[in-house]
Amino acid sequence: MKITSARKIDHIKLSIEKSVESNVDTGFKDVRFVHMSLPEIDLSDVDIHTYFLKHRLLAPLVIESITGGTPQAMKINSNLAKAAEDLGIAIGVGSQRAALENRNLIDTYSIVRDKAPSVPILANLGAPQLLDENAVDYAREAIKMLNANALIIHLNALQEAVQPEGQTNFKEVLKKLSEISKKIDIPLIAKETGAGISIEIAKYLKSAGVKIIDVGGLGGTSWAAVEYYRASKAKKGNKAKLGKTFWDWGIPTVASLVEVSSIRGMISIASGGVRTGLDVAKAIALGANLVGMALPLLKPATQDSIKVKRVLDNIIQELKTTMFLTGAKDIKSLRNMPVVISGPTKEWLIQRGFNIKYLIKKRS
Ligand SMILES: Cc1cc2nc3c(=O)[nH]c(=O)nc-3n(C[C@H](O)[C@H](O)[C@H](O)COP(=O)(O)O)c2cc1C
Secondary structure (H helix, E strand, O other): OOHHHHHHHHHHHHHHHOOOEOOOOOOHHHEEEOOOOOOOOOHHHOEOOEEEOOEEEOOOEEEOOOOOOOHHHHHHHHHHHHHHHHHOOEEEOOOOHHHHHOHHHOHHHHHHHHHOOOOOEEEEEEHHHHHOOOHHHHHHHHHHHHOOOEEEEEEOHHHHHHOOOOOOOOOOHHHHHHHHHHHOOOOEEEEEOOOOOOHHHHHHHHHOOOOEEEOOOEOOEOHHHHHHHHHHHOOOHHHHHHHHHOOOOOOEHHHHHHHHHOOOOOEEEEOOOOOOHHHHHHHHHOOOOEEEEOHHHHHHHHHOHHHHHHHHHHHHHHHHHHHHHHOOOEHHHHHOOOEEEOHHHHHHHHHOOOOHHHHOOOOO
């Protein structure tokens, strides 16, 4: 078995069995809506549809990139894709590097298009793969494998730095992103994997042709944590210590979302520690176009699609309830809902020079 597939098996197992979340809060706790005692709408009329990649989604949600490349991954992807299709939401796959190394593994990814024919699917490659001389061909192949609607390039410098076999050359990734964005005919998404993206980086990404940013912020799955467990198991003490030290490294999700969403014209996806429909609503009020989750869906996806749907149905119910309690009848009005920001998130945004008053919007 190729090393990439063996690593994927470890990632799934550890993410399910161990406690791999960050100790630092996403920032959602610092954000509050102003309760509306007179919503003047009927909860059953709350409409959560939205548009993404020229598709009408039934909810502003995306199943984040998780896996592919192993028999278990095929089952997980199949269950996630069935749930995405039934609920009319977008879905990503894990890094497709494994299938580019071994074409026999293509099915473990393409099952997603088979089971989810009508929703947007996001292909996925890592920044280190961009440095390969065949990067443009890889990107085209990854897209073709899924008939994908957008290509994610994940920026996972933290993970590569703490991973025992990590690829730590990130030189000229921006230049490569720029080249690839010109050579593919679907949008390019830049995505972090748990350490968040700042406004400065988002501006560079925009200049390289990136149309959509998935903030992948701190507060949910920590890749330093996952790699800590792998390194400990492999008795690689130095890497294990690195993983422990950088367990909570990064920009919390809410801070990163506000930073990235402040860029005009940027489409943003909020992810990293999103755990309730209330978090989803807060992310949308703070500027997110879509909201994504990975870890809460992983274990249910090892079982069946009904279990995945159950988790997402709960999220949808909570989102609609939040909208009812703020008087937001649709996603557009939710975007205009005032929020109050306090605690470490307020401090972060003020120190970073953001005028948080604009977030405390008035209802029109
Ligand atoms: C088991 C597992 C595997 C993942 N693999 C990938 C990947 O291959 N590519 C990627 O861009 N993100 C990957 N992620 C990161 C997620 O897409 C997401 O950004 C991150 O886990 C934060 O969301 P969460 O807190 O809801 O898990 C993976 C996450 C998990 C839990």
